[in-house]
Amino acid sequence: MFFFLPQKYSFHLLVTHVSELTEKLVVGTIPLNRLIFGLCFLTISLVYSCGNSSTAASSSGNTQPLAENLLPTAEIIVGANRTDLYLPLLKGKKIGLVANQTSVIFRENDQKTSEKVSHAHLVDSLLALNIDLLKVFAPEHGFRGTADAGEKVSDGVDKRSGLPVISLYGANRKPEKSQLEGLEAVVFDIQDVGVRFYTYIATLQLVMEACAESGIPIIVLDRPNPNGHYIDGPTMETEYKGFLGMTSIPLVYGMTIGEYANMINDEGWLEGGLTAELTVIPLENYTHQAMYSLPLKPSPNLPNDLAINLYPSLGLFEGTNINAGRGTDHQFQQYGAPFLDPELFTFKYTPKSNPGAKSPKHLGEKCYGERLVGVGRLYEVSLEWLLKAYQNCADKDRFFNTSGFSKHAGTAKLQMQIEAGYTEEQIKDTWKADLESFKRIREKYLLYP
The missing domain is CATH 3.40.50.12170 (Uncharacterised protein PF07075, DUF1343)
Known part of the structure; x- marks a missing residue:
């Protein structure tokens, strides 16, 4: 006890x-x-x-x-x-x-x-x-x-x-x-x-x-x-x-x-x-x-409130070949890759070596993507950006780092669901039973309301 x-x-x-x-x-x-x-x-x-x-x-x-x-x-x-x-x-x-x-x-x-x-x-x-x-x-x-x-x-x-x-x-x-x-x-x-x-x-x-x-x-x-x-x-x-x-x-x-x-x-x-x-x-x-x-950065690439709030959602990009803002001043507040559709993803940036990201993905390459501004406090994991990036990727074979993505997601199912064209709602329906089970266990250990 x-x-x-x-x-x-x-x-x-x-x-x-x-x-x-x-x-x-x-x-x-x-x-x-x-x-x-x-x-x-x-x-x-x-x-x-x-x-x-x-x-x-x-x-x-x-x-x-x-x-x-x-x-x-x-x-x-x-x-x-x-x-x-x-x-x-x-x-x-x-x-x-x-x-x-x-x-x-x-x-x-x-x-x-x-x-x-x-x-x-x-x-x-x-x-x-x-x-x-x-x-x-x-x-x-x-x-x-x-x-x-x-x-x-x-x-x-x-x-x-x-x-x-x-x-x-x-x-x-x-x-x-x-x-x-x-x-x-x-x-x-x-x-x-x-x-x-x-x-x-x-x-x-x-x-x-x-x-x-x-x-x-x-x-x-x-x-x-x-x-x-x-x-x-x-x-x-x-x-x-x-x-x-x-x-x-x-x-x-x-x-x-x-x-x-x-x-x-x-x-x-x-x-x-x-x-x-x-x-x-x-x-x-x-x-x-x-x-x-947080008054102090918990790690080099979580510099502010927005990055920390977006991290559960954009952190899934860590298991892909999409850069999630490492090598920039907007870590986990933007994402991009050279192989995303530049017609749709008009925001451009080039990752550089910096403290906390000496060798970021696509170092020195022009990336097409999206900077997330005006995002409110999330109350759920958002798959919006992950699905958008995958669906509009010019070379889907380059998208996933399969081993890394499964380790971050904690399951191989999420990648299979994305590749099969599941919607965000359909994917989240498959999480519900496990989430309810965890919530019942969690309730026993809460020290705060």
């Missing part, structure tokens, strides 16, 4: 940690020896009206305007900020941390900076709070989040803290027993985006499994899911199990990473029927319908 810490306070605790590093590191954290009661944060319900969109989904009421420049720390308090709940679990223990560039503690504007939100990295904050942090484990894209998708990342040393950084996207993707040796607890804190083939949840599952095997407690600091407001897409079939999908869940599963950790544990998804000693540090003031704008 998972262990869930209840919310103990109706007030969000704000603190000042008195040290040389106060301003840089831990303003907004909660040291054990000094607490100052501060602002009381109320749950805010946001109501959005439907807006215009160029997508087919908008006409059926499945989009709403995508809000910009939201302040996540103003209403939603992330697990990392709730130090009163997890510092007592770390004090006096040797700690490992699974983290990347999104593993931060937020603070409010103290009027000494013009920035709306500032933050301190969890590594720096824990060290400043005298937590015995021994090592960091880094997922795909590395500790600083700059490596390309699929690029192997080597072990190293964090120059700022001097801590060893062990890559979980290099020689091994699951922590080895020797790498966990000497640790008394592991903290997991990574911002996810709620899509099955986004590999941070695979890392979570393998870390939980390794901790269970070694008898080490794991503490997951929960963060909002920007795509947590719906469940949709094909459910992964077991023969396609891999790092793009460790369990048979839908493409978009509508859970925070903490909720999903509980599901992994209690559904018996760890190898050998193991159960991890799991603690989830919950969010405050979060609902699954909340509009949450």
Whole structure:
């Protein structure tokens, strides 16, 4: 069974940690020896009206305007900020941390900076709070989040803290027993985006499994899911199990990473029927319908709210020979290829090598496609652009990378349906039974309305 810490306070605790590093590191954290009661944060319900969109989904009421420049720390308090709940679990223990560039503690504007939100990295904050942090484990894209998708990342040393950084996207993707040796607890804190083939949840599952095997407690600091407001897409079939999908869940599963950790544990998804000693540090003031704008890029090619919202739909292009905006400044906000019909696809661009996409598809080639503007907040996976691209492709034999597409979709059926001329409605009808089954399981693990 998972262990869930209840919310103990109706007030969000704000603190000042008195040290040389106060301003840089831990303003907004909660040291054990000094607490100052501060602002009381109320749950805010946001109501959005439907807006215009160029997508087919908008006409059926499945989009709403995508809000910009939201302040996540103003209403939603992330697990990392709730130090009163997890510092007592770390004090006096040797700690490992699974983290990347999104593993931060937020603070409010103290009027000494013009920035709306500032933050301190969890590594720096824990060290400043005298937590015995021994090592960091880094997922795909590395500790600083700059490596390309699929690029192997080597072990190293964090120059700022001097801590060893062990890559979980290099020689091994699951922590080895020797790498966990000497640790008394592991903290997991990574911002996810709620899509099955986004590999941070695979890392979570393998870390939980390794901790269970070694008898080490794991503490997951929960963060909002920007795509947590719906469940949709094909459910992964077991023969396609891999790092793009460790369990048979839908493409978009509508859970925070903490909720999903509980599901992994209690559904018996760890190898050998193991159960991890799991603690989830919950969010405050979060609902699954909340509009949450990520203040930091979760990976190099998800630069903004629009890209993150479109990622479940345009991410399916990753298993084709269509470029989904990598090598441009509009990643997952446009798509194109040299072999799409230029009469229909009048938008043109040429992918170039850039940070996070050193060798994008069709590097240096003129691509014909579509830039998606005015797209509202999606409430379902849209197949509109995938079907449009395939149906208007001059060379259909070049469209699919069959192995890659099946791994991303989690099934071979979707490609066969597209090639057979199924409509979006016909395809989605085949998802319904699996989605309903998953929703019943999901309901048991929801921590938030």
